[in-house]
Amino acid sequence: MDLTFVVTNAIIVACIYGLIAVAVSITWSSLGLINLAYGFIFTFAGYGAWMVAEYLTENPFLVAASGIVAGALGGVIVCLTVFIPLHDKPNFTTRGMIATLAISLIGSQAFLIYFGPRPKALPEFFGYWRIEFLGTTLTSDKIGIVFCSILMLLVVVFWMRGSRRGLEIRAMMMNPQAASIVGIGIRSTGIYVMAVTGAMAGLAAILLSQTYYLSPFGGVVPLIKGVSIALLGGLGSVQGAVIAAILLGLVEALTNKFLGGQYVLMTQFLVIIAVLIVRPRGISGLLDKAREQ
Amino acid sequence: MSGSKQNDYVWFNPLTVWGTATGNEKAPSICVPDPQHVWDESRGYKVPTSKVGRFKHYIIWPNHGGRTWNRLRWWPTRRNLLHIKGQYNRRTLAAEKKIMDRRPVYWALCLLIIALGPFFFPASMMNTLMTAGAIFGIFAAINVCWTLVIGTASIFSLATYAVVGTAGFITSWLSIQYGVPWYLLPIIGSGVGLLFGAAIAIPALRLDGFYYALLTLGLNELCRVFFTTSQEFGASSGGLYGASTFVNDNWEPMTQSMVAYYASFGLLVAALFLFRLINGKRLGRILRMAPEKREAFAAACGVDYKRARVTIFIVTSIALGFIGGFYSAQYRGIAFSIFGFETVLLGLAMLAIGGIGKAEGAILGTLIVVFLDQVLLELGPIRNIMIGVLMLSAVLFLNNGYFGIKQQFNAWRDKKRGEWRSSRSEKGGEALPEEATEIADKDELFFRRFDKLQRDYLKGLVTPEIIDEHKTQPLGQHSEALERVLLYFRRARMEDKYALHRAGPEGPYKIIAFSGQRGVSPRLVDDREYGTLDEAYHGVFMRRIHDLMES
Numbered sequence: 116m117d118l119t120f121v122v123t124n125a126i127i128v129a130c131i132y133g134l135i136a137v138a139v140s141i142t143w144s145s146l147g148l149i150n151l152a153y154g155f156i157f158t159f160a161g162y163g164a165w166m167v168a169e170y171l172t173e174n175p176f177l178v179a180a181s182g183i184v185a186g187a188l189g190g191v192i193v194c195l196t197v198f199i200p201l202h203d204k205p206n207f208t209t210r211g212m213i214a215t216l217a218i219s220l221i222g223s224q225a226f227l228i229y230f231g232p233r234p235k236a237l238p239e240f241f242g243y244w245r246i247e248f249l250g251t252t253l254t255s256d257k258i259g260i261v262f263c264s265i266l267m268l269l270v271v272v273f274w275m276r277g278s279r280r281g282l283e284i285r286a287m288m289m290n291p292q293a294a295s296i297v298g299i300g301i302r303s304t305g306i307y308v309m310a311v312t313g314a315m316a317g318l319a320a321i322l323l324s325q326t327y328y329l330s331p332f333g334g335v336v337p338l339i340k341g342v343s344i345a346l347l348g349g350l351g352s353v354q355g356a357v358i359a360a361i362l363l364g365l366v367e368a369l370t371n372k373f374l375g376g377q378y379v380l381m382t383q384f385l386v387i388i389a390v391l392i393v394r395p396r397g398i399s400g401l402l403d404k405a406r407e408q
Numbered sequence: 409m410s411g412s413k414q415n416d417y418v419w420f421n422p423l424t425v426w427g428t429a430t431g432n433e434k435a436p437s438i439c440v441p442d443p444q445h446v447w448d449e450s451r452g453y454k455v456p457t458s459k460v461g462r463f464k465h466y467i468i469w470p471n472h473g474g475r476t477w478n479r480l481r482w483w484p485t486r487r488n489l490l491h492i493k494g495q496y497n498r499r500t501l502a503a504e505k506k507i508m509d510r511r512p513v514y515w516a517l518c519l520l521i522i523a524l525g526p527f528f529f530p531a532s533m534m535n536t537l538m539t540a541g542a543i544f545g546i547f548a549a550i551n552v553c554w555t556l557v558i559g560t561a562s563i564f565s566l567a568t569y570a571v572v573g574t575a576g577f578i579t580s581w582l583s584i585q586y587g588v589p590w591y592l593l594p595i596i597g598s599g600v601g602l603l604f605g606a607a608i609a610i611p612a613l614r615l616d617g618f619y620y621a622l623l624t625l626g627l628n629e630l631c632r633v634f635f636t637t638s639q640e641f642g643a644s645s646g647g648l649y650g651a652s653t654f655v656n657d658n659w660e661p662m663t664q665s666m667v668a669y670y671a672s673f674g675l676l677v678a679a680l681f682l683f684r685l686i687n688g689k690r691l692g693r694i695l696r697m698a699p700e701k702r703e704a705f706a707a708a709c710g711v712d713y714k715r716a717r718v719t720i721f722i723v724t725s726i727a728l729g730f731i732g733g734f735y736s737a738q739y740r741g742i743a744f745s746i747f748g749f750e751t752v753l754l755g756l757a758m759l760a761i762g763g764i765g766k767a768e769g770a771i772l773g774t775l776i777v778v779f780l781d782q783v784l785l786e787l788g789p790i791r792n793i794m795i796g797v798l799m800l801s802a803v804l805f806l807n808n809g810y811f812g813i814k815q816q817f818n819a820w821r822d823k824k825r826g827e828w829r830s831s832r833s834e835k836g837g838e839a840l841p842e843e844a845t846e847i848a849d850k851d852e853l854f855f856r857r858f859d860k861l862q863r864d865y866l867k868g869l870v871t872p873e874i875i876d877e878h879k880t881q882p883l884g885q886h887s888e889a890l891e892r893v894l895l896y897f898r899r900a901r902m903e904d905k906y907a908l909h910r911a912g913p914e915g916p917y918k919i920i921a922f923s924g925q926r927g928v929s930p931r932l933v934d935d936r937e938y939g940t941l942d943e944a945y946h947g948v949f950m951r952r953i954h955d956l957m958e959s
Contacts, residue, residue, distance in 0.1 A: 149618055151625075200804055208618060209564070213760045214803045220753045221796035224789045335749045339629045342622045350619070377637040380630045388611050391623065395614045 121372055125364030127257050130264035133360030134319040135341025137268065137353055138312035144351030145287040145308050147208060152193045152215035153316045153341060154334030155222035160186035160317030161329040162226060165235050175240040179321050182237075186317015187310040193218060194309035199302050219334070226331035234328030237321070256325045267318050271311060272353060280307050288351065347387045349400025358398055362386070419877075419887035431884020435877040438869065440888045446865040467510060471503035478505075515768075519677070526669060533783070538665035540782035542738070544774055545672025549679035549731055551758050551770035553724045559765030560687045561720040562700055564617045567608055567624035569751050570631040571725050575600040575732025576742035577641055583651035583736070590652040594733035601729015605722045612721060613714060617700070625752070632747035649741035668738055675734055676771075682727055683767045691716050750792075754781065757799035763809025772810055863959055866893055870953055882945035897952045904955070906933065906948045908941070917944035919951060 135153055142150045163185025168178045197214040201207055241259030245252050275281035283304050286294040295301050320329075323337060344363055348355030363383055370382045390398060419437040423430070476494025481487060491509040496502070507513070522541075529537045554568045575597035582588045582596060608627060612620055635641045641648050654671070655664050686692055698706030698713035706713050736742050745751060758777045762769030776798070780791050787794075802809055807816045830840065839853050847853055874890040886894065897905075903924025908917045909932070916937035920930040933951070938944035 149622070196800070196804075205807055209764070210803045212618070212621070213756055214800055216753055216756055217760075217796045217800035217803065220750070220757070221793050221800065223750075224792040224796065228789050228793075332749075336629075339626055339749075343626045346619060346622050346626075377633070380626075380633050384626060384630050387623065387626070391611055391619070392614055395616065395619065397619075 121368040122365070123253065123257065124371075125361065125368040127260055127364075128367055129357075129360035129364035130261050131319050131322050132337060132340040132344055132363075133357060134264050134267065134315045134322075135337055136344035136348065136356040136360055137271070138315045139341055139345040140348065140350055140352060140356050141284070142308060142312050143345070145284050145291075146198055146202070146305050147211075147291065148198055148202075148215070149208065149212040150193065150197075150215050150309075150312075151212060151338065151342070152197070152218045152222070153312075154338035155219040156186055156189035156193065156313050156316040157320045157334040157337050158226055158329070158331065159189035159192075159222065160313075161237070161320040161324055161333070162230060162235075163188070163317075164237055164321055164324070165329055168238055173238055175238060178238060179240055179318075182321040183314045183317040186320065187314040190309035190311075190313020190316070191306055193313070194305050198305045198309065202301060202305065219338075223331050223334070230331065232331065234330040234333075236328050237324040240321070240325065260322045260325065263318065263322060267315060268353075268357075271315065274311075280304075284308055343383065343387055345397075347390055347397055349394075349397025352397070352399045355397055355399030362398075421885050423885055431881040431886060432877060435880070435887055436873050437877060437887035438871050438873055438889050440892065441865075441868060443865050446868070447861055450861045450864060467507045467513075469505045469507070471505055476503050476505065518771075522673060522676075523670075526666060534662075535665070536783055536785070538669050540778055542665070542668040542672045543782055544778040545669070545674075545676045546731065546735055546738070547755075547758070547778060548771050548774040549672070549675045550728065551755065551774050552676070552679040552683050552767050553727050553731070554755065554759065555765060555767060555770045556683055556686055556720055556724045558759065560692050560695055561717040561724075562617070562695070563612050563717055563721055564621040565608070565612070565624045565721070566621055566752055566756075567627045567631075568728060569746055569755060570624075570628045571601055571604050571728040572732040572735065573635070573742065573746035574604055574631055575729035576736045576746065577635055577648055579733040580648045580651040580736040580741045581641060584648070584741075588652065590654045590737040593651065593737040594730045597729040597731070597733020597736075598726045599729065601725045601727070601732065602722065604729065605725020609718050609721050609725075613718065628747060628752055629749070632744065635747060636744050647741055647743035647745075651736045651741050653737055653740045655738065671734075671738060675731065679727065679731075680767060682723075686720055686723065687767075691720055695720070754792075754795065757795050759809075760799050761802045761809055763806075763811040765808070766811050769809050769811045862896060863956060866896055867957060869893055870957065875950070875953070878949050879946050882942050882949065893953075893956075894949075896956075897949075906951055908938075908944045908948065911937070915939055915941070917941065917947075919944070919947055 135157070138153060139150060142148055160182045164178050164182030167181040172178070193215060196218065197211055201211050201214060204210065239256070241255040244255045246258070247253075275284060283294070283299045284307065286297075286299055287301070287304050287308075291301065294304075319337060319341075320334075327333065340363075344359045345356055347363065348357070348359030363386070366383050366386050367379050370376075370379045374382065394400070417437055417439055418434055420434045421432060424433050471494070476496070478488070478492065478494075480489040482489065490507055490512055493506045493508050495504060495506055497504055525541060526538060550568060550572055554565075557563050557565050557568065578600050579588070579593040579597045583590070583593060588596065608624065611623060615623065655667055657664075659667070694711050694716045695713060697709070697711050698716075703713055732742070754777055758773035759770060760773070761776055762771065762773030777795055780795050780798075784791055806812055826842075830842070839847060839856055844853055869889045869892060871889075874887065874893065877887060877890055885891075901924070902922050906919050906921050907930060909920045909930075910917055916939055918935075918937055919933045921933050922930050936947070938947050
């Protein structure tokens, strides 16, 4: 239990929940939708991967890929049921949020009926090797988690920077009305955004399943952690989410070390509230540039 | 007017007899039709109309005696019992009373139904319905308070159940540990609610709506984890039970459930009074002045909306704490499920189904969700899916829940009416009905209408015959058809007219158009040149004919 161990744990937690936080952040800033159905997408992806592992193949790459694809599919489902019918209606933000909550209610009950309450386990993806690094033993799954999530984040960030679709999404973030005037389809962009962010949630589900089991209500905790990180980092800012993820991971690891596990959420929320009182739009959220809708 | 008849007709200039004729001596022309036909055609009302218009259905009571007013008031205020207007019937001249606002009648009826419910429940489902009724009362009270927070104060807090749960757990714990009697539990709960509310009101001052919603969602989870993992609050048993209660164990089971039912009904009525006192009085009116995104305007008018919001938030938190203490006094304790994500979801479902911001919406939504959740127990997890589907469809199709349907339907009907009306109204000089109300000078409207009729009529007179007649002799006496067209042209406004510009001393001529504005010179219409004056006159005539046929 030294500082390196604390920091590595912090980074691992930050990586997984950071993925969901970035997904929440991108969805809010480009679509104006507070998507609280990431818990549903998370579970959907986990069960999708589990079905593939159970009935088709145990190949880790295929299982992981199917989880990511299932996550993207879940995102598209949410987009088709919530964003596309509602995006031009009055009170879109409130109604969108309530609709995503309704989807998570329906989804968790449907999983409960179909898969039963017993938790399920996914196969190990990263093998059983370990290396020594700066005096700490790093197991394979930890390295794999960090590597995969950082890779996914980089891919998404570079795709948003470099591709045509990414340009469209960034235009929507700046000014949705102007973007639609110059010919960017709000609905098609919505589908891309939700597919990509769904894939991120799917990857988070796959990675978290290396540590925890899958269960019908297992999406709630990752959702709440992801939302807290996004809130702390500032909705709409990817680098803010990354900073916030590392900060909250550190707080979690330090609380675990010095106070005990049951105080983790308390210290985290004290930190979040303290930061939000000073900066109401989060660490790197700008007051004026935030999306007004 | 058939074509052959028109061709047969030859016009003779009546002045030739006297030898003073100018213009043509005779010319083939057309008979002038009767303008009455065009008038009747144009002025007929072709739109299908129904006999019944839109009117508000008021309840009208016959009057007793000669008075058309009454003085029944809510003691000790000066408010009238109902908003009633006395009037005399136009046809029969009998005195009658018209109820202008029917909502108190409906409220009284619905509350009466809930109050008398236990006497009409079927005996086979008595137990289930009484339990569900007690739960309905408490949850409806919570949701009415939540409506105050979300609707009136527009603070999107999702920590309502966390306040209730915290107060419930702390009062239960105090009651178990120190033997605090049941009648003190709601009061202690109010104190807990005050502390909790004050603590979470601080971020509410700084944060925007949805940031606050996400934060409170996290706080709810924080409370859940804290209470489920702590030693004192009975981590293992799924809840904390054993508090002092007002429901005596020695009573008959039926009496116990009756007491529980009416106690929670009383709580609901108290919550409704709180809603009325806050939403319908000064605080509510202040905040109706400061809706979202117009806070700056309200602040400029001297409305201290932040203070009003926080006041409501804290008062509501006290009420929620009271409900928490009441809950543990009624059920001898409280379960961890009050903090669950599912509970928040079900609560939001209740609000979303009925309509956020209205007390009646909160109560109807609670009734539906509690009925599905507590009465149809044999359906299993399908219940929650049904609730979710209801919530989703309410949000997808309704702007503001069930009690927003009327407003949404009226808005939709007005939109459709406007579309139909504009699709069937005729254009072409006449004003649209929407436009007509904006034009102050009604002479203008009548002139436009007359002008359109006249143009319609004159279009029928424009034939090759009269054009030829004008070409041979533009000036002088003409046949009646051509003369009518020319008179119309001469009467037009200056900016609709043309003039001739003589390029040299003897021609050629070019057509110019007046601008209609003083000081702005006429513009050249086109480059065509006319050698003689008569050709130029005819050119102007043809241009005017063209304009007439285009309009």
